[in-house]
Amino acid sequence: MDAIEVNNLTKVFGKFTAVDNVNFNVKQGEIFGFLGANGAGKSTTIRMLIGILEPSSGDALVSGYSIKNQPDMVKKNIGYMSQKFSLYNDLTVAENIRFFAGIYGLDGKKYEERKKWVLKVANLENMENVITGSLPGGIKQRLALGTAVIHEPKIVFLDEPTSGVDPISRRNFWDLINELSDGGTTILVTTHYLDEAEFCNDIILINAGKLIAQGNAKALKTNYIKNPILEIESERVVDSLEILEKEKWVGETSIFGNYIHVILNDSTINEQHIFQLLQDKNGIAVKRVEKITPTLEDVFIHLIEKDSKKNVQ
């Protein structure tokens, strides 16, 4: 049995279909990345999967329990942490741990043991009487994850857990996610950061409520973009882009800082053509042109643009 099995899950708000007939499975113990732009339907899907929002149609089994018919059983078997860190800022660290242990019915020896564990993973040993609101964001977030899994759930849902956190804290936080995963916990995580998606065993991408891609990072990169991609580093990036977009053999373009990524429609085009076009014809100095394997970002921009065009038609 898979940890999560989603079948034709749909949520309609009035005339707006937020989640449209979504299907996917999450295997036991894996880190499952759930990606999509803001408003794509990620949070709505998660809210259904954790049992606080009723699906309009379809169903999902979470740890074997139907989210439609047994939401209370679902809630008992999962942990959840959202971008808003749902800790009480006016309570101390120990009081927060005590409270969440209390509502999950932990006491006695078990409670002491779990409290110790949470303090350890949050790096808050000997700081249990500090008011939570005064902790730095990264620490608060680890504490939030610690308390969210205080009852040792088999499945954990993390809804953009790292938004607005500095890179080092993000790295530390992912260490903790990996630690949980190593211990056999299944983790479903939504994120904006595509570098984080690389850490996931499996990824789905959702756009306008629909699932548009699925697979591990490697499969996504090779299965969805067949055409070669060139990375171009030149002066006057915007001008270069405009010139490139006029060419027939240029498919999609995107800017990554000082670089331009170009997906080619014609595989006979090579680095030399670019130098000729930009440098010789237009006098823009080109520093480097290189054929690259697509990044996840290339793949997602490609997929989302393709999907959005389809939707418009």
Next chain:
Amino acid sequence: MFNRIFAIAKKEMRQLKRDTRMLFIVFFFPVVLLAIFGYAINFDVHHIKIAVYDQDRSEYTRDYVSGLISSEYFDLITYIDNDDQIKKLLDEKIVQAVVVFPKDMSRKLLSKQEVKIQFLVDGVDGTSANVIQNYVNAATYSYSLQLTKEYLAVTGKKIYVPVDLQPRFWFNPDLQSTRFLIPGLMGMILIITAVISISLSIVREKERGTIEQINVSPLSSIEFILGKTIPYIVISLINATIVLLAGYILFDIVIKGNILLLLFGTFAFLFAALSLGIFISTISDSQQVAFQAANVTSLLPSLILSGFIFPIESMPVAIQILTNITPAKFYIVILRAILLRGAGISAFWDQLIYLGVFGLVFIALATAVDKKSKNK
């Protein structure tokens, strides 16, 4: 289940301990209200300032005046000797009333004719003017009676008063308005603290997003609400005790009835007030909105529509129906019955039912609104 409720209640107390604004509302607010209403709102009129324009200057007028000022109701400010001063004294609010004795008063009395004494009262404050009129009436009546007695005594006859009125005011023999106000005050304080505190405490969780974590936990809404309300029920009972103690110490009000009944009635009232607060929390998204809504639905109606100050029986029918929007109305009936009359449950069982119905209606409304908003 009890462990989970207890966990919520304990957390709530810990948060309250650190929340000075809330502590102020919950503990200081009642004390302020008690002081304001206990002392400032006092319908008993004492020490009315009067001036006397005595055109007769006789033994009779002196007797009449000394009769007036020997009570604590009137203070003689000055004697005057012309009409113009009357206007000045009343205009400048130096006195509230002026007594004018006619020039020929003693001559008329001696020749057994009727005399009219003029009493000019500042009518701007209608309530006080009314009270002044009543006092003067009574004083004049008794003076008149005394003269009649003297006159009849001279002729050797005894006075015969066929019908005399002997009013006795039960439960509040001296008609002190504080006795009447304290129960209403207690109702008002409890409803304000209960409605405001519970609605703010729930909305704060919504505002800060912590409710999300509660929603995904196995905690049921009933456990959550019970855990939330228990601390505020305890606080409300403490407040009720403070008000009763203050009523005893400052205003000499003893609980005449059964304390257990009082406690039971208070629970019924808190159930109604807290469910109103819970309902408000479901329709508000921010603490500001909740605070305003709680204030408007608890403070104003409990002050104006509850019978606390203005008797409900004298309101127009439409307003009388409107008075049912505040549970304080029912509680005040119960409190007056127990505190002042020492009455048993037969005097107010219907009020308990109203409170129960009120509570259930708002809990049902809150549940309906909550369900709807959860699917958004």
